[in-house]
Amino acid sequence: MLLIWCAVLILACLELSTRVGTAPICSYGQAGCHTPSLADIFDRVIQQSSRMHGISSDLHSEFEQYFFPSKNLIGKPKCHTHGIVTPADKENAQRLGREQLTEVILRLLGAWGDPLLQLYRSMSQDQNQDFNHYSSNKALEISDMVHELRDGVAKMAEKMKLSGVLGNTVGYISPEGLVPSSSFSFYKHGELNSMDHHDLLYCFRRDSNKIKNYLQILKCTTLPGLDC
Amino acid sequence: MWRDLGLAVLVLLSAAVESNSTSPPGKPVLLSCRSPEKETFTCWWEPGSDGGLPTTYRLYYERERLEGVHECPDYWSAGSNSCFFNKTHTLIWVDYYLTVVASNALGNATSDIFKMDVMEIMKPNVPENVTLLVVETEDSPYLHIRWEHPRNTDTESGWVTIKYELRIKQEKNNKWKEYMSGTQSHFSLYSIAPGGVYTVQVRCKLDHGSWSEWTNSTNVKVPNYVQNERSFWILVATLSAIPFMAAMCILIVKRENVKQCVLPPVPGPKIRGVDFHLLMSGQSEDSTNALIINQNFPLIVGWKDQMEEYLIVTENDIGPPSDASHCQKRKKSLIIPAGFCSDWEIQCKSTHIQNDCAGGTKNETGNFPKNNKSLSGESLSYMEPSKLQKQQCLGQNFVNTEATDPSPLNYDNAVKPFTNSGYVDIRKHVENTQEVNVKQVDYSRVEDVNGDNVFILNNKNLAFNSSGYMDFQRQEEKLSEDYSRVKEVGSNNVVVLQIQDMSADTKNPHATGAHKMGVCTELINSEYIDTIPAPPLM
Numbered sequence: 001m002l003l004i005w006c007a008v009l010i011l012a013c014l015e016l017s018t019r020v021g022t023a024p025i026c027s028y029g030q031a032g033c034h035t036p037s038l039a040d041i042f043d044r045v046i047q048q049s050s051r052m053h054g055i056s057s058d059l060h061s062e063f064e065q066y067f068f069p070s071k072n073l074i075g076k077p078k079c080h081t082h083g084i085v086t087p088a089d090k091e092n093a094q095r096l097g098r099e100q101l102t103e104v105i106l107r108l109l110g111a112w113g114d115p116l117l118q119l120y121r122s123m124s125q126d127q128n129q130d131f132n133h134y135s136s137n138k139a140l141e142i143s144d145m146v147h148e149l150r151d152g153v154a155k156m157a158e159k160m161k162l163s164g165v166l167g168n169t170v171g172y173i174s175p176e177g178l179v180p181s182s183s184f185s186f187y188k189h190g191e192l193n194s195m196d197h198h199d200l201l202y203c204f205r206r207d208s209n210k211i212k213n214y215l216q217i218l219k220c221t222t223l224p225g226l227d228c
Numbered sequence: 229m230w231r232d233l234g235l236a237v238l239v240l241l242s243a244a245v246e247s248n249s250t251s252p253p254g255k256p257v258l259l260s261c262r263s264p265e266k267e268t269f270t271c272w273w274e275p276g277s278d279g280g281l282p283t284t285y286r287l288y289y290e291r292e293r294l295e296g297v298h299e300c301p302d303y304w305s306a307g308s309n310s311c312f313f314n315k316t317h318t319l320i321w322v323d324y325y326l327t328v329v330a331s332n333a334l335g336n337a338t339s340d341i342f343k344m345d346v347m348e349i350m351k352p353n354v355p356e357n358v359t360l361l362v363v364e365t366e367d368s369p370y371l372h373i374r375w376e377h378p379r380n381t382d383t384e385s386g387w388v389t390i391k392y393e394l395r396i397k398q399e400k401n402n403k404w405k406e407y408m409s410g411t412q413s414h415f416s417l418y419s420i421a422p423g424g425v426y427t428v429q430v431r432c433k434l435d436h437g438s439w440s441e442w443t444n445s446t447n448v449k450v451p452n453y454v455q456n457e458r459s460f461w462i463l464v465a466t467l468s469a470i471p472f473m474a475a476m477c478i479l480i481v482k483r484e485n486v487k488q489c490v491l492p493p494v495p496g497p498k499i500r501g502v503d504f505h506l507l508m509s510g511q512s513e514d515s516t517n518a519l520i521i522n523q524n525f526p527l528i529v530g531w532k533d534q535m536e537e538y539l540i541v542t543e544n545d546i547g548p549p550s551d552a553s554h555c556q557k558r559k560k561s562l563i564i565p566a567g568f569c570s571d572w573e574i575q576c577k578s579t580h581i582q583n584d585c586a587g588g589t590k591n592e593t594g595n596f597p598k599n600n601k602s603l604s605g606e607s608l609s610y611m612e613p614s615k616l617q618k619q620q621c622l623g624q625n626f627v628n629t630e631a632t633d634p635s636p637l638n639y640d641n642a643v644k645p646f647t648n649s650g651y652v653d654i655r656k657h658v659e660n661t662q663e664v665n666v667k668q669v670d671y672s673r674v675e676d677v678n679g680d681n682v683f684i685l686n687n688k689n690l691a692f693n694s695s696g697y698m699d700f701q702r703q704e705e706k707l708s709e710d711y712s713r714v715k716e717v718g719s720n721n722v723v724v725l726q727i728q729d730m731s732a733d734t735k736n737p738h739a740t741g742a743h744k745m746g747v748c749t750e751l752i753n754s755e756y757i758d759t760i761p762a763p764p765l766m
Contacts, residue, residue: 089319206347213435216386218386219386221385
């Protein structure tokens with residue numbers, strides 16, 4: 001009798017403990033949801049961008065190693081994000097301010113969504129035998145990352161606006177409006193050759209570094225702390 | 229003319245020699261460029277041969293988003309054969325195309341184009357002020373390592389992210405152990421060996437750039453005190469273990485004594501009057517007789533170191549007992565343990581009287597009572613009190629003594645050898661011995677007591693019981709018996725007994741008095757008590 005009673009107690013305790021589980025993270029700020037803090041969002045975003053840059057660097061170095069042995073022979077690549085004005089040194093970046101910096105980040109991220117997808121498709125088909133299987137997977141990965149990062153930074157901007165840190169001048173930026181189509185050959189929906197592959201990888205490596213750097217500056221100007 | 233021609237040839241030759249040592253410069257090579265903090269950068273080249281003439285080197289660069297060809301802004305800040313680009317001339321995420329041109333009087337030489345992006349050439353300076361500290365906590369000490377970011381590096385604006393790495397080596401090993409520190413400029417190393425010397429080096433990198441050089445080695449010695457403390461306790465434990473071990477050894481060596489002390493032997497059961505050894509030796513007759521006899525007269529047996537002398541004074545015409553059976557029967561007499569002692573003048577000594585019925589031996593003279601006159605070779609009567617406090621009973625005292633020698637008195641003296649007791653068996657016999665199935669025994673009947681003398685007048689042969697004690701027992705009801713000391717033996721088969729007035733607790737060997745009746749007192753100081761009911765005389 002006592003044994004049965006003890007078993008019942010134990011079961012009840014277990015059930016209660018399982019009920020008190022972790023609170024789900026809600027994306028729309030629903031009631032009762034646990035939303036991460038701004039610092040957490042910053043950390044996540046910076047981590048994501050750092051990883052993205054790492055993968056793109058690997059892809060680029062692989063490509064250069066196997067396809068173009070000497071980088072000095074490469075012509076001057078043109079990136080389709082050439083039109084986006086980005087600060088190129090520290091003073092300019094600091095002078096830009098948070099709102100503009102956030103806008104630049106969002107623009108960059110928006111400009112790379114489609115091209116990376118095209119790159120992945122081209123690499124997976126790979127009629128030129130430039131890439132192996134793992135490289136095309138990486139291309140897919142960074143393509144997904146760009147999309148996620150863009151959403152994340154947008155949410156972060158919203159949160160910053162809510163907390164008063166960010167002004168209201170940052171509006172929604174559409175991808176088509178950012179990039180002048182003339183300088184971007186990839187919107188031709190044609191097939192990409194090796195040169196195109198190389199240019200894309202080269203340009204994205206640089207832009208991902210910019211994104212990461214700008215996010216770090218943004219974080220350190222918004223939330224100065226130990227990590228800066 | 230020939231002389232002029234020779235001079236001309238000489239001049240031409242000298243000119244030719246001179247012109248062979250000069251040449252346009254060799255092609256310089258751009259080695260590398262480096263940006264320590266992502267705000268400036270420096271490039272180095274290696275000059276080719278200078279061709280024997282003074283050669284100048286110039287660096288030209290083209291840059292993305294910048295029109296025209298520009299020259300290096302600073303040739304001197306970074307040393308020779310270098311070009312330093314300061315902050316205003318440095319842009320990140322743009323491509324630079326560099327060339328170096330070497331020129332001398334005879335010509336130029338241009339290096340290959342060197343394409344670079346500042347993002348790719350980042351390599352910071354070494355970290356600075358590496359300090360080591362041994363933090364001594366209660367449980368265990370640990371090593372705390374601190375350093376500072378390299379000079380000129382701005383880590384606060386977020387423009388660059390520095391990551392650190394350190395490596396630690398113990399003095400004995402030659403192997404470095406590497407640890408990542410992330411963005412922290414301190415590190416703690418636990419589980420350090422006391423007394424060890426540790427060497428630490430730190431390096432860092434910016435973003436995804438290259439690692440810097442390692443710092444110079446910094447050493448620290450961990451103090452040994454923790455080990456001393458431990459060794460102190462080890463010493464204490466060892467010292468305390470030595471007396472403990474000694475005690476254990478002593479205990480083991482003396483384990484018998486310890487056992488006796490802790491677990492004393494439990495005395496086994498003992499039956500009074502039964503000689504265990506006698507039992508074991510198989511003389512069952514004696515033992516059973518002893519048991520039977522022991523009803524009223526507890527018997528202590530087994531006292532080996534004291535012989536019991538048993539005197540049976542008989543008075544009869546029968547010669548010295550020659551048959552063994554007779555003797556044997558006489559053996560069955562009372563045995564008084566040797567514990568009896570009296571303070572008489574009779575020496576309380578144990579005598580060993582051999583009863584050799586076959587041969588006959590002389591009685592040992594050890595225990596002749598003083599007052600007894602020793603007969604010369606005749607039947608003697610002496611008692612061997614032997615720590616016996618005799619009770620003296622008057623009345624019809626019979627002293628039964630035996631002598632081995634043939635006596636003119638025709639005493640049948642047989643001295644029974646018994647263990648460790650002196651004892652006079654005064655056997656009573658009744659005239660009507662037919663009541664009891666007794667054998668013939670020689671007894672002398674005390675006819676009269678006069679004063680302190682007992683006169684034995686009768687020389688009757690009295691029945692002797694097969695069991696002396698039995699006889700005694702049966703007879704005791706009829707006669708009040710006492711044990712008397714034979715004073716002297718007369719020539720006419722007269723034994724003079726000395727009556728003693730004994731009390732239970734007084735040791736008065738010479739107390740005499742007129743006693744009509746024997747006083748039978750209990751024998752004291754012995755386990756053997758003659759409970760002879762006798763009217764107290766006193």
